Amino acid sequence: MNIAEHFPIYNELTPEEQRLIDNSAFSRDIKKGTLIHNDNSECLGLTIITDGQLRAYKTSEDGREITLFRLLEYDICLFSTSCTMQSFRADVTIVAEKDSTVIVIPAHVYEQLAATSIKLVTYASEVMANHFSDVMWLLEQIMWKSFDKRLAAFLVEESYLENSTTLKITHELIANHLGTAREVVTRMLKYFQNEEYINLTRGTIDIIDLPKLKNY
Amino acid sequence: MNIAEHFPIYNELTPEEQRLIDNSAFSRDIKKGTLIHNDNSECLGLTIITDGQLRAYKTSEDGREITLFRLLEYDICLFSTSCTMQSFRADVTIVAEKDSTVIVIPAHVYEQLAATSIKLVTYASEVMANHFSDVMWLLEQIMWKSFDKRLAAFLVEESYLENSTTLKITHELIANHLGTAREVVTRMLKYFQNEEYINLTRGTIDIIDLPKLKNY
Numbered sequence: 329m330n331i332a333e334h335f336p337i338y339n340e341l342t343p344e345e346q347r348l349i350d351n352s353a354f355s356r357d358i359k360k361g362t363l364i365h366n367d368n369s370e371c372l373g374l375t376i377i378t379d380g381q382l383r384a385y386k387t388s389e390d391g392r393e394i395t396l397f398r399l400l401e402y403d404i405c406l407f408s409t410s411c412t413m414q415s416f417r418a419d420v421t422i423v424a425e426k427d428s429t430v431i432v433i434p435a436h437v438y439e440q441l442a443a444t445s446i447k448l449v450t451y452a453s454e455v456m457a458n459h460f461s462d463v464m465w466l467l468e469q470i471m472w473k474s475f476d477k478r479l480a481a482f483l484v485e486e487s488y489l490e491n492s493t494t495l496k497i498t499h500e501l502i503a504n505h506l507g508t509a510r511e512v513v514t515r516m517l518k519y520f521q522n523e524e525y526i527n528l529t530r531g532t533i534d535i536i537d538l539p540k541l542k543n544y
Numbered sequence: 545m546n547i548a549e550h551f552p553i554y555n556e557l558t559p560e561e562q563r564l565i566d567n568s569a570f571s572r573d574i575k576k577g578t579l580i581h582n583d584n585s586e587c588l589g590l591t592i593i594t595d596g597q598l599r600a601y602k603t604s605e606d607g608r609e610i611t612l613f614r615l616l617e618y619d620i621c622l623f624s625t626s627c628t629m630q631s632f633r634a635d636v637t638i639v640a641e642k643d644s645t646v647i648v649i650p651a652h653v654y655e656q657l658a659a660t661s662i663k664l665v666t667y668a669s670e671v672m673a674n675h676f677s678d679v680m681w682l683l684e685q686i687m688w689k690s691f692d693k694r695l696a697a698f699l700v701e702e703s704y705l706e707n708s709t710t711l712k713i714t715h716e717l718i719a720n721h722l723g724t725a726r727e728v729v730t731r732m733l734k735y736f737q738n739e740e741y742i743n744l745t746r747g748t749i750d751i752i753d754l755p756k757l758k759n760y
Contacts, residue, residue: 386680388688415673418680446662453669457631460676464602464634467683471723472604507687 329355331431334376334402337451345445352437357429364408364422364430371411373435374452377403380428381489384420384459385504394507396420397462398489404455405430412439470507478506479516480544483526483535493535545571547647550594550618553667561661568653573645580624580638580646587627589651590668593619596644597705600636600675601720610723612636613678614705620671621646628655686723694722695732696760699742699751709751 332338382399410416499513520526527534548554598615626632715729736742743750
């Protein structure tokens with residue numbers, strides 16, 4: 329477990345603060361699908377992703393979903409420390425979207441560090457500002473970008489995350505990412521197929537014209 | 545100008561930090577409609593509202609608007625310090641919605657304080673978490689709440705902010721708050737009139753059944 333590599337401000341902390349982290353942080357392998365955080369879960373602590381992919385999303389009362397952002401290697405999940413921040417009423421769910429490895433600085437240690445280390449608080453504040461910016465961007469997309477453009481952008485992003493033009497993903501799952509109904513996704517994917525941007529087979533979407541999707 | 549009254553953490557700062565604020569902060573009267581901050585404006589600094597009402601909103605490329613939140617007395621506007629935070633790419637516009645009075649801690653002073661005062665950084669982080677929570681709430685509303693419910697909630701909120709059941713507001717302006725088209729607002733207001741929740745006259749909306757709107 330190499331904390332300094334994945335937690336850039338580690339080197340800026342005092343030896344005492346570093347020791348506190350060294351003595352309490354632990355690495356954890358997380359299977360795809362595992363719940364990392366929601367409003368009812370225990371407060372894990374500061375979670376640093378060293379491998380894999382987490383998904384942060386919101387759920388409506390009747391179970392609909394929309395993806396807020398993804399956390400990849402080197403990203404920091406701040407929501408799992410939200411119990412230490414009384415102003416943070418975000419009600420976000422975080423799950424492992426792929427098999428992942430994370431380093432966790434336990435919540436009580438994080439709280440202790442945040443009371444004394446201005447470096448850490450400033451860093452956490454930058455991370456929050458980043459998440460905030462992501463959600464602002466999403467709000468704009470939802471308000472003012474038509475669904476076909478959002479779907480095209482999603483397929484391009486997925487292709488980038490999977491490093492492949494063959495996406496094994498159901499229409500239902502795409503609908504959950506984009507906060508819409510499965511039928512809406514299916515209809516638009518068929519349109520993209522007719523335009524020869526993609527090819528649909530059972531459970532798979534083959535992107536055959538990535539540049540067209542990118543510029544859609 | 546009483547900073548301590550409107551800036552709760554002032555009393556927790558060191559005498560030196562307090563002096564820095566005393567020597568640089570200034571009060572400013574702002575006329576209704578004045579632009580306080582957007583992405584092109586100079587970076588004002590930490591803005592504390594001592595009287596009046598500011599509106600934070602986003603604008604689309606083609607000029608449509610949606611209100612993110614309002615800032616009232618005792619609220620802090622963090623966006624006007626966003627130049628000091630590189631991760632904050634929010635592109636938010638802030639205008640005075642009523643004649644207002646603010647206390648400003650200039651950006652360079654704020655930056656200086658934020659480098660040394662963990663109290664201030666922690667406080668600013670709490671304010672940001674609050675704004676973040678507001679925007680998360682808005683995202684939920686837009687995704688999963690029907691427009692009639694959002695309009696009813698908006699009329700109730702306006703009535704609260706104006707301390708009156710007579711609202712002098714155009715349909716166009718409501719559309720800008722809620723991120724929709726004027727026609728959509730007009731149609732729904734007429735429906736509310738038919739249901740005898742409100743009464744429409746030129747430029748005015750009279751709320752005649754506030755409890756019904758609240759529980760809508």
